Amino acid sequence: MAALMAATTAATPLSSNPDLDLATRHRYGDPEAFEEVYSRFSQMVFNLAYRMSGKTEEAEDLTQEIFIRIHRHLARFNGRSALKTWVYRVTLNHCRSKLGRRRYPTQPLAEENEGEGVSLQDEGRSPEDLTLARDAGRQVSLALRQVKPVFREAVVLRDLQGLSYDEIAEILKVRIGTVRSRIARGRDRLRVILEKTT
Amino acid sequence: MSTHVSAELLSAYLDRQLAGPEARQLEEHLDRCERCHVRLEGLRKVVTHLQTLDPLTPPSGLQAAVARRIQLSDRQPNLLDRFEQGISIFDRQSPILAMFAVIIALAMFIYLFSYALHQDQSGSIEVIFQDPPGAAAAEDQAIGSRLTAGGRQLVWSVGGLWVEEGADVDAVARTLAVDSDEGRDFLAAHPELADLAALDRSVVVRLGGEIVRLD
Numbered sequence: 001m002a003a004l005m006a007a008t009t010a011a012t013p014l015s016s017n018p019d020l021d022l023a024t025r026h027r028y029g030d031p032e033a034f035e036e037v038y039s040r041f042s043q044m045v046f047n048l049a050y051r052m053s054g055k056t057e058e059a060e061d062l063t064q065e066i067f068i069r070i071h072r073h074l075a076r077f078n079g080r081s082a083l084k085t086w087v088y089r090v091t092l093n094h095c096r097s098k099l100g101r102r103r104y105p106t107q108p109l110a111e112e113n114e115g116e117g118v119s120l121q122d123e124g125r126s127p128e129d130l131t132l133a134r135d136a137g138r139q140v141s142l143a144l145r146q147v148k149p150v151f152r153e154a155v156v157l158r159d160l161q162g163l164s165y166d167e168i169a170e171i172l173k174v175r176i177g178t179v180r181s182r183i184a185r186g187r188d189r190l191r192v193i194l195e196k197t198t
Numbered sequence: 199m200s201t202h203v204s205a206e207l208l209s210a211y212l213d214r215q216l217a218g219p220e221a222r223q224l225e226e227h228l229d230r231c232e233r234c235h236v237r238l239e240g241l242r243k244v245v246t247h248l249q250t251l252d253p254l255t256p257p258s259g260l261q262a263a264v265a266r267r268i269q270l271s272d273r274q275p276n277l278l279d280r281f282e283q284g285i286s287i288f289d290r291q292s293p294i295l296a297m298f299a300v301i302i303a304l305a306m307f308i309y310l311f312s313y314a315l316h317q318d319q320s321g322s323i324e325v326i327f328q329d330p331p332g333a334a335a336a337e338d339q340a341i342g343s344r345l346t347a348g349g350r351q352l353v354w355s356v357g358g359l360w361v362e363e364g365a366d367v368d369a370v371a372r373t374l375a376v377d378s379d380e381g382r383d384f385l386a387a388h389p390e391l392a393d394l395a396a397l398d399r400s401v402v403v404r405l406g407g408e409i410v411r412l413d
Contacts, residue, residue, distance in 0.1 A: 038261055046256040060260060067264045068271055140247040158213070159248035165215060184209035191240040194247075 019083035027075035034071055041087045042067070044161065048088070051156045052095040054145045066094045081170060088171045092153060099149070143193040151186030158183050203227060203234045208241055348393035350403060360394075361402040365409050370402060373411040381412070 025033035045066050050059035069090055077086055144152060157168045168179045203224060210216055211224055228235050343354040352360040361367055374381040376395045385395055394401045394412060401412045 038264065042256050042260065043253060046260070047253050050254055056254075059254075060257060060263075063256060063260060064264050064267055068267055071264075071268050072271070136247055137251050140244075140251060144248075155248065159245055160251060160253075162249075165213070180210050180215060181206050183213075184204075184206035187209050187241050187244050188205035190244045190248075191237070194244065195240060 017079050020077070020079035022083065023074050023077040023079070026071075034074065037070060037074065037083070037087075038067060041070075041084070044084075045087065045091050047160065048091050048156060049095060051144065051160060052092075052149065052152065053099055062095060062098060065098070066091050069094060085167065085170050088157070092171065096149070139194060139197060140190070143190050143197070146193050147186050147189045151182050151189060154179060154182035155186035155190070159187075202231065203237075205237070205241065208234070208238045211238070212242055212245055345397075347397060348390055350394070352394075352401065355402075359400045359402055359411075360397060362404055365402050365404045367402055367409075369409045370411045371408045373413060375413050384410075 022033050022036060026037075042063065046059055046063045049062035049066065050056060053059050053062060070087065073090070077083065081089075144155070147155065153172065154168060157163045157171065158165075163171070165176050165179050165183075168183075169176050172179065174182075207216070207224060211221060214221075216224065228238060345352045345354070345360060347360075351363040353363055355361040355367065359367065374384050376382070376385060385391055388405065391403065391412070394403060403410055403412070
């Protein structure tokens with residue numbers, strides 16, 4: 001088996017584009033290529049799915065479906081954009097299509113926020129800091145669900161995923177001016193909601 | 199900058215998206231305008247809160263669940279996948295197969311075309327609209343409906359007439375009732391019009407240089 005894998009890898013034509021190489025390796029049946037894609041993007045996909053759906057369980061389902069789509073279509077990734085951009089697009093398109101069919105989630109503030117306790121960076125904080133951070137985080141997370149999806153996408157990509165305006169424009173396939181406007185409207189809506197609740 | 203500043207400008211300012219002069223002009227305004235200053239601080243607070251939200255960790259079993267579902271979906275490809283796989287066989291692996299498929303498709307097309315032509319020439323009736331409307335309102339809706347009968351292309355026209363394509367209703371030379379003696383004689387002399395008479399409708403046809411109406 002190892003010999004077969006080695007032969008597969010050896011026979012795979014590689015380019016100078018690591019993203020494209022990953023897709024090529026996947027096309028030639030190298031299972032490690034998809035595993036690499038999963039490890040690189042699973043947290044990003046899961047978080048984006050969570051912010052768009054507002055529910056942990058739903059985010060898990062969405063993440064699974066998104067990676068199935070990625071697995072199915074990765075072989076056709078052509079390297080015209082970065083793989084990260086492509087994965088973001090797949091993720092957002094899937095969220096829109098799945099969540100859009102139902103009432104797209106803009107949820108009431110009173111709803112339980114089940115996911116905020118899970119954190120990568122809880123260790124090293126004092127209990128008081130953690131409580132305050134969780135309270136603030138919970139408020140913002142709940143407020144975020146009240147923002148229209150089209151503005152929420154932009155805010156999440158900018159302020160939670162830390163993407164540049166250029167990257168967001170490429171992912172959403174809109175002009176920079178539109179990105180600027182959507183981010184501003186999302187943030188301003190959040191400001192109004194948070195001011196009402198505090 | 200006499201009026202208040204938009205949220206878009208304030209938000210872009212927070213992200214350092216404004217050019218130097220624009221940013222300085224905004225700062226001057228903020229120094230004077232308490233309302234815009236408060237709004238900016240509100241937006242800054244929102245951004246800070248969002249940026250300090252910790253990312254969530256995907257559940258540990260998620261990767262295994264994805265792998266299981268991929269295995270399942272590999273076993274049961276959907277119709278689109280099957281189609282895509284079919285295309286990819288032609289596309290990537292065997293141009294000969296692709297040529298073969300094209301030849302078969304072409305042969306089927308020629309066969310069907312010649313069959314239709316034969317049907318047309320044999321004079322059989324192919325009624326496209328099974329139930330030509332009788333009521334005036336329905337007639338209006340069906341104007342332009344087509345029918346092939348006795349090898350002739352007919353169009354459903356105003357006044358409840360099937361008019362042969364190219365025939366001018368105003369140029370009708372004579373009108374014949376198919377159940378009259380004259381009509382029966384006429385049909386006996388022109389058996390190719392029997393299918394048209396069988397329509398049980400008023401039909402206008404060209405016959406040599408003459409336009410005839412059969413009622």
